[in-house]
Amino acid sequence: MILEEERHILNGREVVFRSPKIEEADMLIKYLKTVTGETRFLMCESDEVQFTTESEIEFLKEHNDSPKGLLMLAFVDGEHAGNCSFLQVGGTRRSAHRASLGIALYQKYTGFGLGRMMMERMIEIVKELGFEQAELIVIGGNDRAYHLYESLGFKETGRVPNANKYDDGTYADDIHMVKIL
Ligand SMILES: CC(C)(COP(=O)(O)OP(=O)(O)OC[C@H]1O[C@@H](n2cnc3c(N)ncnc32)[C@H](O)[C@@H]1OP(=O)(O)O)[C@@H](O)C(=O)NCCC(=O)NCCS
Numbered sequence: 001m002i003l004e005e006e007r008h009i010l011n012g013r014e015v016v017f018r019s020p021k022i023e024e025a026d027m028l029i030k031y032l033k034t035v036t037g038e039t040r041f042l043m044c045e046s047d048e049v050q051f052t053t054e055s056e057i058e059f060l061k062e063h064n065d066s067p068k069g070l071l072m073l074a075f076v077d078g079e080h081a082g083n084c085s086f087l088q089v090g091g092t093r094r095s096a097h098r099a100s101l102g103i104a105l106y107q108k109y110t111g112f113g114l115g116r117m118m119m120e121r122m123i124e125i126v127k128e129l130g131f132e133q134a135e136l137i138v139i140g141g142n143d144r145a146y147h148l149y150e151s152l153g154f155k156e157t158g159r160v161p162n163a164n165k166y167d168d169g170t171y172a173d174d175i176h177m178v179k180i181l
Pocket residue numbers: 039041042082103104105106109110111112113114115116117137138139142143144145147148151
């Protein structure tokens with residue numbers, strides 16, 4: 001689905017939320033490579049981000065054209081600060097009431113409330129669309145994200161131990177969290 005541009009104020013700074021434009025594909029590949037390199041708490045290593053412009057355009061179209069997903073970009077004073085998204089879980093009627101959420105900000109834009117603002121807006125959107133529960137996975141040790149989700153009403157439902165193995169040989173769990181809407 002498409003989110004038309006909306007303007008908010010956060011700590012005196014202008015925040016814009018909107019869907020991506022197709023011509024932003026390369027900017028979004030660069031974003032993914034950067035944010036995966038800035039933290040160990042995203043889904044892969046930076047060198048594993050292998051979108052081409054064409055495949056990224058397909059990805060953007062899938063989100064923009066489908067009622068079952070949304071990619072929401074945030075801009076702070078005109079600069080791209082991060083993304084938050086939802087996708088309906090699975091492709092069957094049995095899971096059609098579940099929305100899977102994800103978020104990643106550039107490090108520079110963490111810690112001033114933008115994550116909370118984006119998650120609150122995304123929860124509002126999926127609720128309005130009729131989803132009954134919001135779900136996400138947070139990697140063990142990501143205390144900031146865990147705290148944020150818990151304070152938004154997500155409850156831990158289980159862990160996959162050592163779900164992530166890093167290049168340095170260390171491990172981290174996947175923590176599953178659910179919020180009933
Ligand atoms: C996780 C993320 C979305 C949070 O967004 P954010 O804008 O940085 O977070 P906020 O500034 O809204 O603060 C979140 C809360 O965590 C708290 N917090 C910060 N660091 C913390 C820590 N180490 N332990 C516990 N809580 C912490 C803050 O005080 C705040 O709580 P409060 O609102 O009750 O005061 C953002 O930091 C991010 O994108 N990080 C990199 C990628 C990532 O980890 N994505 C999530 C994958 S599941």
